[in-house]
Amino acid sequence: NAGVTQTPKFRILKIGQSMTLQCTQDMNHNYMYWYRQDPGMGLKLIYYSVGAGITDKGEVPNGYNVSRSTTEDFPLRLELAAPSQTSVYFCASSPTGLAKNIQYFGAGTRLSVL
Amino acid sequence: AQSVAQPEDQVNVAEGNPLTVKCTYSVSGNPYLFWYVQYPNRGLQFLLKYITGDNLVKGSYGFEAEFNKSQTSFHLKKPSALVSDSALYFCAVIPKGSGTYKYIFGTGTRLKVLA
Numbered sequence: 150n151a152g153v154t155q156t157p158k159f160r161i162l163k164i165g166q167s168m169t170l171q172c173t174q175d176m177n178h179n180y181m182y183w184y185r186q187d188p189g190m191g192l193k194l195i196y197y198s199v200g201a202g203i204t205d206k207g208e209v210p211n212g213y214n215v216s217r218s219t220t221e222d223f224p225l226r227l228e229l230a231a232p233s234q235t236s237v238y239f240c241a242s243s244p245t246g247l248a249k250n251i252q253y254f255g256a257g258t259r260l261s262v263l
Numbered sequence: 264a265q266s267v268a269q270p271e272d273q274v275n276v277a278e279g280n281p282l283t284v285k286c287t288y289s290v291s292g293n294p295y296l297f298w299y300v301q302y303p304n305r306g307l308q309f310l311l312k313y314i315t316g317d318n319l320v321k322g323s324y325g326f327e328a329e330f331n332k333s334q335t336s337f338h339l340k341k342p343s344a345l346v347s348d349s350a351l352y353f354c355a356v357i358p359k360g361s362g363t364y365k366y367i368f369g370t371g372t373r374l375k376v377l378a
Binding site for chain 2: 189190191192197207241251252253255256
């Protein structure tokens with residue numbers, strides 16, 4: 150029972166490089182989310198999606214892009230990486246219906262931009 | 264601005280003693296309230312939630328939380344702490360009627376249970 154899978158687990162980028170953080174879920178959840186977690190700051194929502202083909206900005210979207218071509222996958226793209234994007238990134242998903250408020254999280258991607 | 268406060272960065276408690284992790288919120292209307300736990304190098308895991316009804320809700324691993332509307336609080340409690348409860352705990356809210364499923368997270372409280 151895989152749940153939410155994120156790859157890679159760790160990555161070091163140089164300033165100005167680009168990369169895609171992968172997220173896939175096997176629970177057939179319609180809702181998916183990307184967060185970043187900074188020390189002492191809790192989790193901040195970057196982007197979210199309520200279904201394939203539908204995405205919207207969260208609290209801190211600048212410097213990121215997302216796409217949602219399938220129910221399962223929700224990749225997060227970093228263009229022109231900056232040191233301020235050093236963080237731990239979490240992907241999450243949630244079902245529709247009464248349980249939609251409970252989110253299921255992946256194990257995270259730890260990103261350093263140097 | 265809507266916010267969630269976890270006033271303690273860290274809580275230390277001896278194994279076997281009761282524990283409390285505090286959470287207060289400032290949101291419009293009556294919110295949905297949640298607690299999540301994060302173990303090292305892992306994602307957040309759902310513990311419990313309050314939607315409506317009884318103010319005391321029970322969750323996973325023996326945890327419970329009490330919703331107090333007048334104090335706008337949702338403190339996490341456990342009668343007898345275990346060393347394995349040591350982790351980072353997050354309180355989160357969704358303002359009811361906001362038409363969104365987006366959480367507002369607190370900054371987290373690190374719980375350390377001492378053997």
